[in-house]
Amino acid sequence: MADLSLPNPDVRVDFDLIADLVDPKSRVLDVGCGDGDLLALLETVRQVDGRGIELSQAGVNKGVARGLAVIQGDADRDLDQYPDRAFDYVILSQTIQATRNPKVVLENLLRIGRKVIVSFPNFGHFDVRLRLLLGGRMPVSKRLPYTWYDTPNIHFCTIRDFVALCDEIGATVERAIALDGNGNKLPFNAPWWVWNLIGAQGVFLLSKP
């Protein structure tokens, strides 16, 4: 059944932000689209021509069953098949930390899309730092629910790490937004080190000339 109901706002605080970054009626590829919640949101509020790739079979099947164009695939392996500039936006929402080779994935995204939107949990957030510093254990929290041995997140980074990677591969940061632990936007003019400390999530709009 075509279920275009919107996701629970608590679950993915970055969805509305991403939707704000996307122009109406554009072509969008969501890499790591899960059950298709973000795609469904974008189709509803932005009337996009949306496609998704998802690693988990259960996620793909749910996405297709709700009427979305989703295929089973892997960000590390299956991006080569897309031609250059095939999409207006390629979105990597809460997925980059789970890829095997984040740098190659990001380069591929910048090749396929005119614009790239990446959102990720900030491993530099003070809560993470405190858990490691005081608890001496890998942080486990509401936003980072996995233990070290069962986590799919093999390449965590901080906001400053991500900015450094963008520099290295020649990506232009067109917009950057950080969210605090409650999902509120941080003041846009704060320096990186502030964001890196109190931003729980980063959302970046990138392009490559």
Add this chain to the structure above:
Amino acid sequence: MTAIDALDPDAQNALKRSEADHPSSPVLSCPADAPLALQSGAAIGPWQIAYQTYGTLNAGKSNAILICHALTGDQHVANDHPVTGKPGWWTLMVGPGRPIDTDRFFVICANVLGGCMGTTGPASTNPATGRAYGLDLPVVTIADMVNAQARLVDHFGIETLFAVVGGSMGGMQVLEWAASYPERVFSAVAIAASYRHSSQNIAFHEVGRQAVMADPDWAGGRYLDQGRNPKKGLAVARMAAHITYMSDRSLHAKFGRNLQDREHLTFGFDADFQIESYLRHQGMTFVDRFDANSYLYVTRAMDYFDLTARSDGSLSRVFKGTRTRFCLISFTSDWLFPTAESRAVVHALNGAGASVSFVEIDSDRGHDSFLLDIPEQYRIVRGFLTGAARARGIDGPAPPPAGE
């Protein structure tokens, strides 16, 4: 025991001949001055195509779905079969409230060219001789089948089909439709299919054809004239093919090494094992309803299928610029049309910038899964058609019943 089993062989042949020339289904007859040009360079005319329809074509003619049947299927997708009396072959997919909802869509299913249920095939009467065509019918291809269907779609005045749907050889026709008539296919659902027949698949088909032709009753293809029927050869062909439609695991789960109606091995060549008995039954019931020469023609059409032949091997180029919405489905245990084949189509479609959904369904029941009660498949097709109907601006299928 079905109706046809009660008949003597001559009466069985007569019933099959009558379905070939004067089927129970409606027929579009094309006169000699409207021949069908074939890929081989030959043409046939007069020729005819037999079909079933379900549901109602809307005023805008925008709600038509064409269903393409597999190798041994026919147009009786959702009604009882006129020869065997059995229910349609895809009643889980097609019908009121089903994913291909006949309350919402106008559904067409035609017998393929080369078939034996009323569309011109080797069992049809050759107007030049007054006898069955036999091997005098030119070899037909998947593209020829699709061109014949296109004439039927023209006949209904339908410019663009809302969807073309099929599994196995039906899925080949779906891909051929999308490649040959992209502007006439709004959405395409190809299940357990491929863009070309593999070497292994050709090999199995060749075994089947050789079994038919080795039967003395085949009589060089002229068995209908002589009142004979190469039942043994065709049954063996069907038995071999049937194995390829299932998985080792499903065979083992269903039959294991269980013995058939006996306590001990007989140390003979009777059907000791249940699997032997089952295959013999599959073979014998198949020959009641299928024409041996049709089996040769339709398997040949599948062997010749290769979408990349028209584009120097590039599948992406075949679909370049397409606006059709695609849905591909494969099954984990299907070794005849494995997932890798569907995935190659998906990659090519992505390369062509097409809209594509692709799902691999977990099933241990092999290639035949697409015909079976596997709720996930029906849920996915319903969802895909719902999304496509939304894009087309027509009513989609009814919401799924509980349990689908």
